[in-house]
Amino acid sequence: MKVTQTRKERERSERQQRIIDTAREIAETDGWDAVTVRKLAERIEYSQPVLYSHFAGKDAIVSAVAEQGCAELAAALGDLVDTAGTPEAALAVVVDAYLAFARDSAALYDAIFVLPTELRFGPDAPQALKDAFAVLARAFAPFAPPDDAETFTEVAWSTLHGLATLDRGGRLRPDFRAQRADILVRGWTARAGR
Template structure:
């Protein structure tokens, strides 16, 4: 292996270690605890080394968010592809989304709550466009193309709202299944008018 290849591999490993450490710190202590200084101490590198990889905290949060988006997209795709019908896919994908949000709180916050450097919309990085496309695929069998994007945004917003309120303890635990059923029923009623 050439010295250049080894240096590139070591840099990539250090880059990933910063991302992993930030995510782990956020999972145990919250995103407020994630600072460049604390990360440098945890991974035993100087702050300038961290800054050689990331411009600051929002860039680190963005990297955690992108990894989370990729994992969320994988979960949504698996749920959609395992469905027996387009109607079944609505429930399976909504459940996968809400489960991901509940099981990955630090990553979910990085993706949709924390300040990041990520652009959303047409200029979004490919992983974000892929996640949106996965949710949009749910409505292709039902929706008119003219309102497909708006319907997808409303569905995403609905799932995000439920996920956020549930994770913060503002919804009744015993009503989770009922909420999910109502959400899917509302989606179906809206597209079958």
């Protein structure tokens, strides 16, 4: 009985992951408007009721994609922070990597930070969201005083998000990306007297 249950659980988990992966693939090539339960069902050759047995609808699928994306972002940024030699270097690489992630993984970035989802940050957030915020906080905390590190991180993150959104929307000059990132880093480090 346990073997059968374990196999069923594994198969269910694999189906769920296939739905998430396929939604992400469609979104990356055709945009999130192209991701529908019907299109997913056709692409992965499951019936719509099977998809609905895993996810209540598109928002739930986007939420699952966003949660996995947060885990990926946290891992990538965490590795950069861990290998940077100084707080200034960590801040610079996190800023560059975050802005590159927003440009290079547009559909995933939108799932995490732009589209409506069931996910909420804060104390009750899924662990992947907490981990992503914690990595950002590790990069920004050395520059926060005299302010609270988490509040400073929220403001700095909001600034990065705004810059990423304006850049992706074609509202900023693409030739000046590096200079904008440098201005941010210099401003935050100068604030801390570094």
